[in-house]
Amino acid sequence: MGIVSNRQNASDYDDDMKRAKAAGIDAFALNIGTDAYTDTQLAYAYQSAADNDMKVFISFDFxxxxxxxxxxxGAKVAKYANLPAQLMVDGKVFVSSFTGDGVDISAIRSAAGCNVFFAPNFHPGQGDFGDVEAALNWVAWSNDGNNKAPTLAKQLSVSSGDNTYKAALDGKPYIAPVSPWFSTHFGSEVSYSKNWVFPSDLLWYNRWREILQESPRFVEIITWNDYGESHYVGPLSSPHTDDGASKWVMDMPHNGWLDMAKPFIAAYKAGSKFPIEFLDEEKLVYWYRPTPKDVDCDATDTTMQGNPNNSSGNFFRGRPDGADTMADEVFLVTMLKEPATVEVQSGDISVTLEASPGVWSHSVPMGVGAQSFKVTRGGKTVDSLSGTSLRDITDTCPCGIYNFNAYVGTLPAEAAIDQLQPDGLTMLSQGLQVACPTNTLGASSASAT
Incomplete structure (x- = not known):
């Protein structure tokens, strides 16, 4: 709840609740710290969930x-346990966490005064899996086993994490993570400096395929609105405050990822392995980084300035750690009921693809310039599935920084352009070495910050 402290009433949560429900999501994890505004925002979220026939649960951030x-x-659990929107599983109050290994579970249960379905983000070998009902694995990205991108010497897949957790749970339910991306680029302008990227590319698509094969009891999408780590699938316009992420989040909507997930979510809940059975409408969902990875931004990048805090060991100057694991490609998921020919024009690179019915991934080499897509059937253009992206790929540094976030677009295009609101832009200029126009997608002119 840390970045939604500016919400003024329960209705400020309504759009999130409605969007999530329309996508097939059953409940929101409400990640809480110990801030003074936490109870105010929890009350709003629980009320909005009740108003919109959604469920919510508290996830304690350790x-x-x-x-x-x-x-x-436990006392905090007790305060919200009986509200109508509280998620109940097996007749128990569902409670989760981010980390928390070593917490006294018996004290939680005693203070809660109710039956608790405790499903924390404990770590195998560290937390006590003997007294939990389930467990969440947060690590939804290939990694080196030490919270960094994989290397040639150490590569752990997401599915290897699944296996480790399932072994630790010994038959208890597993909460499998699924995430579209992970890049972050905080420099000395904030106290929480960190600068890395995990292999993402087609992760969102490939992971949903794994979910359908494995059919875990629970799936948690990571995340709805963590803009700072670039794995949000909720809208930019969702009310929130700026933690410094606006530098790489502005003009980078991700709503298409939620669109892509809808048939997978429906298939998962139905126990099917075939998302085509749940394809309500045809779509193209595409994404790409705003620049090739060899663009040099050292002269103006925020991470090259000052003396950043590296107490976490996760700060790197310049290009994000793990940048070499990303491909300079444009990624495309075709969601079609009938076969079609897809022409992708990425800058001066042109590629023609034959797309089969169903939900299938493709990738083409990234070219600097405009990004356009054309779908044809029987020699005729399908206008609704053809068009040009609002964002070009450039060989210059956006806002002067290395930006390894993804721009996600859809065809048919969204009716309105998704933009950060003023509260989400307050730290945009902090640390920047160049002027940075704001909210420029689809605009003929923009104001400089």
Whole structure:
């Protein structure tokens, strides 16, 4: 709840609730720290969920909560356990966490005063899996086993994490993670400096395919609105405050990823392995980074300035750590009921693809310039599935920084352009070395910050 402290009433959550429900999502994890506004925002979220026939549950963030606060955690659970929107599983109050290994589970249960379905983000070998109902694996990206991108020497897949958790759970339910991306680029302008990217490319598509094959009892999408780590699938316009992420989030909507997930979510919930059975409408969903990875932004990049805090060991100057794991490609998912020919024009690179019925991924080499797509059937253009992206790929540094976030577009295009609101732009200029126009997608002119 840390970045939604500016919401003024329950209705400020309504759009999120409605969007999530329309996508087939059943509940929101409400990640909380110990901020003074937490209860105000929880009350709004629980009320909005009730108003919109959604469910919510608290996820305690142990970056802020202490493992010694089991009784306090339980007391917070008790405060919301009986509200209509509380997610119940197997007749118990569902509660989760971010980390939290070592917390006193018996103290949580005692203070909660109710039956708790405790499903924390414990780590195998660290947390006590003997007294939990389920567990969440947060690591939804290939990695080196130490919270960094994989290397030639150490490569752990997401599915290997699945296996480790399932072994630790020994038959108990598993909450499998699915995430579209992970890049972050905080420099010395904030105290939480970190600068890396995990292999993402076609991760969103490939992981949903794995989910349909494995059919875990629970799936958690990581995340709805963590703009700072670029794995949001909710809208930019969703009310929130700026934690410095606006530098790489502005003009980078991700709504198409949620569109892509809809038939997979429906298939998963139906126990099917065939998303085509749940394809309500034809779409193209495409995404790409705004620049090739060899563009040199050192002269103006925010991470090259000052003396950033590297107490976490996750700060790197310049190009994000893991940049070499990303492909200079444009990624495309065709969601078609009938076969079609797809022409992709990426800058001066032209590629023609034959797309089969169903939900299928494709990739083409990235070219600098405009990005356009044309679908034809029987020699005739399908106008609704053809068009040009609002964002070009350039060989210059956007806002002067390395931006390894993804721009996600759809055809048919969204009716309105998704933009950060003023509260989400307050830190845009902080640390920047060049002027940065704001909210320029589809605009003929923009104001400089």
């Amino acid at each position: 970056n802020w909560w202490s493992a010694s606060q089991g009784s306090e955690v």
